[in-house]
Amino acid sequence: MPRVAAGFPARDPAPGVIVECRAVSKRFGSRLAVDAVDLEVPPGLCFGLLGPNGAGKTTTLKMIYGVARPTSGSVRVFGIDVAREPRKVRARLGVTLQENSFLERLSPVQNLTVFGRYHLLPPAEIEARSDELLDFLELRSHADLPVTALSGGFKRRLAIALSLMNRPELLILDEPTTGLDPAVRLSLWQRVRELRSEGTTVLLTTHYMEEAERLCDRLVILAEGRVVADGAPRQLIRDVLAPEALELEVAPEDERRVVGDLDGVQRLRSGRRLMLYVRDAAALLETIRHRDDGPARDPGSVIVRPTNLEDVFLALTGTRIEAGEGGAAAVDAGAAA
Amino acid sequence: MRVSPRHAVAVWRRNLALYQRTWKLNLLPNFFEPLLYLVSIGIGVGSYISEMGGTSYVAFLAPGLVAVAAMNGASFEVTYNAFVRLHFEKTYESMLTTPIQPEDVLAGEILWAITRGSIYGGSFFVVIAAVGLAPLPAALWAIPMIPITGLLFAAIGIAFSLRIPSIELFSFYFTLFLTPLFLFSDIFFPLEERLSGVWLWVAEGLPLLHPVRLVRAAFAGEFSPRLLWDLGYIAVVSGVLMVLAARITRRRLMD
Ligand SMILES: Nc1ncnc2c1ncn2[C@@H]1O[C@H](COP(=O)(O)OP(=O)(O)O)[C@@H](O)[C@H]1O
Ligand SMILES: [Mg+2]
Numbered sequence: 009m010p011r012v013a014a015g016f017p018a019r020d021p022a023p024g025v026i027v028e029c030r031a032v033s034k035r036f037g038s039r040l041a042v043d044a045v046d047l048e049v050p051p052g053l054c055f056g057l058l059g060p061n062g063a064g065k066t067t068t069l070k071m072i073y074g075v076a077r078p079t080s081g082s083v084r085v086f087g088i089d090v091a092r093e094p095r096k097v098r099a100r101l102g103v104t105l106q107e108n109s110f111l112e113r114l115s116p117v118q119n120l121t122v123f124g125r126y127h128l129l130p131p132a133e134i135e136a137r138s139d140e141l142l143d144f145l146e147l148r149s150h151a152d153l154p155v156t157a158l159s160g161g162f163k164r165r166l167a168i169a170l171s172l173m174n175r176p177e178l179l180i181l182d183e184p185t186t187g188l189d190p191a192v193r194l195s196l197w198q199r200v201r202e203l204r205s206e207g208t209t210v211l212l213t214t215h216y217m218e219e220a221e222r223l224c225d226r227l228v229i230l231a232e233g234r235v236v237a238d239g240a241p242r243q244l245i246r247d248v249l250a251p252e253a254l255e256l257e258v259a260p261e262d263e264r265r266v267v268g269d270l271d272g273v274q275r276l277r278s279g280r281r282l283m284l285y286v287r288d289a290a291a292l293l294e295t296i297r298h299r300d301d302g303p304a305r306d307p308g309s310v311i312v313r314p315t316n317l318e319d320v321f322l323a324l325t326g327t328r329i330e331a332g333e334g335g336a337a338a339v340d341a342g343a344a345a
Numbered sequence: 346m347r348v349s350p351r352h353a354v355a356v357w358r359r360n361l362a363l364y365q366r367t368w369k370l371n372l373l374p375n376f377f378e379p380l381l382y383l384v385s386i387g388i389g390v391g392s393y394i395s396e397m398g399g400t401s402y403v404a405f406l407a408p409g410l411v412a413v414a415a416m417n418g419a420s421f422e423v424t425y426n427a428f429v430r431l432h433f434e435k436t437y438e439s440m441l442t443t444p445i446q447p448e449d450v451l452a453g454e455i456l457w458a459i460t461r462g463s464i465y466g467g468s469f470f471v472v473i474a475a476v477g478l479a480p481l482p483a484a485l486w487a488i489p490m491i492p493i494t495g496l497l498f499a500a501i502g503i504a505f506s507l508r509i510p511s512i513e514l515f516s517f518y519f520t521l522f523l524t525p526l527f528l529f530s531d532i533f534f535p536l537e538e539r540l541s542g543v544w545l546w547v548a549e550g551l552p553l554l555h556p557v558r559l560v561r562a563a564f565a566g567e568f569s570p571r572l573l574w575d576l577g578y579i580a581v582v583s584g585v586l587m588v589l590a591a592r593i594t595r596r597r598l599m600d
Contacts (some may be wrong), residue, residue, distance in 0.1 A: 034600070067600070075441050076600035095349070095444040103442035109435040122362050125355040126443035171442065209569055 011259060024087060026051050026178050026209045027072055031235075032081035034067050038249065042066045043233035044081065049178075049226075054210040055185035056198060058217065058222030058317065060329045064233040065213035066106055072211070075101055084176065099127065102171030104212075106182040108163050109153045116142070116166050117151050120173060122228070127174040141169040181212035185219060193212075197223050215319035215329050229317075231325045243315060248320045249274055252289035256296075257309035258282040267296060271345055276322050283322075285315055350451045356453025357460070359436075360422075364461075372455035372468065373391070375418065379410040379469045383478075386533065398535060407478040408564040409532030411470050411487060414557040418465030420523060423460040423502035424515050432512075437598050448591055455587065462495025468522045475496045483566030488561060494556035497579045499588035501552060507593040519534040526553040555579055 027049035031196045033050065034042040042064040047053045057065045071077035074094035083090050086264060090097045110119050117138055124134035132312055140150045145165040150158055154216050158166065164184065179199070185193040200223060214220050218226055227236040229244070235245055245251070256279055258266050267273070273292065274285040286292045289312045321329045364371065381405060391402030395527070398405050431434035437450050470487065473479050505518055529536060529551035540548055548554065555575035562572055 037569060040415065054387075073442060075438075075598075098442065099444045103517075105435065105439060105442065107435055107438075109439040111359070112434075113366055118362060122359045122585060123443070125358055126352070126440060126445050128351055128355065172442070236403075256457075 013160070020167075023133060024051075024091075025049060027055075027084060027211060028084045028087075029068070029072070030082045032071055032078045032083055033067070034064070034076060034310075035079040041233050042071070042078075045228075045233070045235055047228060047231075049209060049211055051209050052204065052206050052207055053225040054212065054223055056220045056227045057213040057328065058220040058224075058227055058228055058321075059213075059230035060216070060321075060327070062232075063215075063230040065230055068230070069103070069180055069211070069213060070228070073098055073101060073128060073180060074215055089138055095157070099174065100176060101178040102174060102176035102182060104167050104171045104184060106186070108167045108239045110163070110166065112155045113155060115152045116147050116158075116169070119155060119167060121167065123170045124173045129174065137173055141172055142307070144172075144196075144202075145169045161188055164192070165199075168330060172203075176208065178209045181210065183213055183215070185214070185216065193219070217321070218330055221317050229321060229324065231321070231327075236324045237320065245317065245320055246317050246336070248323050249315045250285040250287055251315055252286055253319060254284045254286065254292050254309075254314050254317045255311040256282050256284070256287040266299075270295075274323075276319065278322060278328055283319060285319065307316065348448045349446070349554065350452075353452035353456060356440065356445065356450055357456045358441075361460075365376035372464070374490045375414070375465045375545075376468055376472070378417070378574075379414045380472060382410055382413075383407065383473070391407040392576045393530075401530040404478055404564075407561040408471045408487065408573065409530070409557045410486075411466050411473070412490065412494050412560045413500065413527055413532060414469040415462040415466030415556070416498045416523070416526075419458040419462030419498040420519075422461045423454060423499050424518060425512070426507075427454055427503060427506050427513070428512050429584045431468060431506075431597065441598060447472065450598065451587075451591055451594045453484045455496070455503060458499035458502070459495035462498065463492045466491035477483045479564060480566065484564045486563035486566075490556060493559070493576075493579055497552055497556065497571045497583050500590065501585040504586040504590045504593070507590055507597050515533075526551060528550050529559045530554045549578075552582065 020213075025048050027047060029045055029047035031044045031046060032042060033040065033044050040153045045068060047068070051260060057068060059065055067076055071078050072085060072090065074083075074085075074090040077091065085097045086100055088097050106331065111122060115124075120138040120141065121134055124137060142151050145161065145168060147165055147169060150162055155163065155166065166307065170179070171181075179200075184200075185196055197219070200210055200212070212224070224241060226242055227244060228240060230234050236265060237248070239247065249257070256266070260277070263277075263282060267275070267282070269283075270292075276285075284292060293310065293312060299314075318329055321327070383403065387403030387406040391406070394402040396402070398492050437447075440450055441447070467488070470479065470484075470491065474481065474484065504517075506515075509515075529548075530551050531537075534551075535553065536548055537545060555578045559572060562568065
């Protein structure tokens with residue numbers, strides 16, 4: 009594991025909560041983008057907002073750092089009412105926007121300098137901080153090239169570096185890894201973990217359930233502006249579904265014949281995929297194979313795997329988070345495991 | 346929320362940092378544009394005109410073109426450039442993740458437009474002074490009029506830019522607003538001598554007329570009380586439009 013090079017002062021987690029949203033709603037015209045969301049982000053955690061596109065994640069973040077005004081409800085950050093004292097709140101947090109925004113013709117170092125000035129940092133501090141961040145986010149090799157010459161992964165790291173210029177107590181990341189390749193994603197996760205271990209609270213949004221599951225200590229699942237579930241990722245899965253999943257390719261008309269009378273098995277459907285949730289998926293597969301020589305015998309169609317957050321989302325909303333596959337419908341999610 | 350001057354300066358310095366990288370490309374065309382008018386109209390057309398307002402035609406033309414250069418420099422910043430920063434580059438969105446507030450962004454952008462206008466107007470002034478068309482030292486009074494002109498057109502331009510939904514509309518602004526101003530604001534001919542009656546009053550509404558008069562008066566070394574009206578016009582129009590812009594800025598930059 010790389011040594012921590014960010015040079016953050018070791019910080020005791022502040023007492024109380026870092027972000028507190030109470031029944032926050034945001035209306036755009038006739039559309040309720042955020043609907044009575046309650047949120048509590050405790051200090052020192054990586055906290056995730058998981059949801060599909062349009063769920064209201066970005067809008068929720070904007071209300072937290074005070075750029076969108078809630079239609080109703082209240083937001084406190086560090087115990088401060090952000091609507092009253094936005095400057096004070098924003099001096100202590102950093103935000104990586106969903107869309108990068110740079111001075112494209114200038115270099116990463118020049119971009120960091122300009123951003124440091126937004127925070128009114130003195131020149132010596134800007135120089136020292138830029139230098140630390142070039143190492144921490146592995147930007148050194150491209151420090152003096154124009155940003156136009158950087159790859160997507162470099163740009164995303166630069167965007168995160170900008171939001172760390174003021175040594176924020178709270179780092180807000182809006183879809184930090186969307187569109188990045190897996191290697192870059194893994195290395196960004198590692199940076200986030202290091203920041204957290206140094207006492208920075210991280211609040212991120214994602215529509216990747218893997219990111220939410222592996223990176224976040226606590227989660228809120230958002231769908232159509234509402235919180236549909238919250239808790240630790242493992243706990244969330246345990247609360248909603250059995251621990252193992254068996255996926256089969258079964259047409260709806262064959263479902264009754266293949267698995268129709270199985271007791272105590274939760275079922276979800278997404279298109280032609282049928283998911284069965286049980287304590288022991290391998291055993292269930294055996295049972296099904298004995299009864300039927302259809303889909304369960306086709307090795308290409310069968311997957312045995314741990315239950316994940318995508319399943320939870322499907323169970324709770326009837327739709328999928330990632331890739332927006334249409335036509336999915338949940339069935340029979342209520343059966344006890 | 347009040348403007349924080351230090352944050353406004355940070356916004357201004359962002360633009361300066363970019364300009365420092367591109368000034369050679371930017372400055373040259375700006376330098377030549379008014380010069381081309383001076384040569385073509387001032388010397389070319391001017392050779393058919395024996396005198397205008399007691400001077401050669403080219404000397405008549407020069408002060409007005411100083412004001413035009415300042416107008417153009419400021420206008421470009423608060424129109425196309427500001428629109429791109431607002432809608433395409435998400436520059437303001439990223440500024441607002443820091444303690445910068447919408448009012449600081451507006452103040453910084455206006456300050457920057459004044460700076461650009463002053464670079465345009467100032468460099469043109471230097472050229473005409475060098476070729477002896479600006480009678481010194483009297484014409485030095487024109488120098489403070491350059492940023493004042495920048496302010497007026499920064500305020501007008503930003504109020505327009507914040508309201509329009511699409512970038513194509515700037516062609517209306519330039520072709521149907523700035524170009525007529527350029528042609529009818531006392532620069533090429535004394536407007537008053539062509540107008541009478543109520544039209545004289547209507548003409549006083551033209552924004553560019555007032556900076557042109559101020560610069561021309563400086564070049565001539567003549568003070569008249571009417572210049573106070575010109576200064577007052579600029580102050581009031583700029584002030585009102587900036588208040589208006591401050592209201593829209595909040596709506597445009599925040600949800
Ligand atoms: N400025 C806005 N004006 C109108 N509608 C908006 C605006 N911002 C977001 N929305 C709408 O609010 C909903 C939530 O958007 P957003 O918060 O961006 O979702 P997410 O970040 O989860 O993809 C979407 O339907 C979006 O179209
Ligand atoms: Mg979003």
